[in-house]
Amino acid sequence: MKKFLGVLVVAVFLFSSLSLYGVTETKTLWGKQIAGSGHARNAVLDGNTLVLSAPATITSVEGDTAYYCIWTVVTPQNRNARSVLCGGTGREDIVGKILPAGSYRVIPGLNGKSVVYVTIELQ
Numbered sequence: 001m002k003k004f005l006g007v008l009v010v011a012v013f014l015f016s017s018l019s020l021y022g023v024t025e026t027k028t029l030w031g032k033q034i035a036g037s038g039h040a041r042n043a044v045l046d047g048n049t050l051v052l053s054a055p056a057t058i059t060s061v062e063g064d065t066a067y068y069c070i071w072t073v074v075t076p077q078n079r080n081a082r083s084v085l086c087g088g089t090g091r092e093d094i095v096g097k098i099l100p101a102g103s104y105r106v107i108p109g110l111n112g113k114s115v116v117y118v119t120i121e122l123q
Contacts, residue, residue: 031048058085058121059121061095065113067091069085070120071106073104085099
């Protein structure tokens, strides 16, 4: 029992030490779009909704789309979805930008492709 308590105390100490040094988990926001019939008809959007309880910094963006936008998600507190950051080829790089606390989705632009995706990592 003494050994167990000793291990438990060490584990709690290490966990609290790591949180003091700002070790943060990586969060992922991803989106995919599949073209439908005709221009902007019946397109299929897939992806996750990322809920941030605190601001997070964008650390990387990967994908095969030339253009993408991060949108807020409609919630009881946020009645209107709006585009907050857009990036891609020939546009401003969003790496290093900070997203405030809130709920977000990312929508990649098709740009003539039939299927596109984007993955954004945040810390």
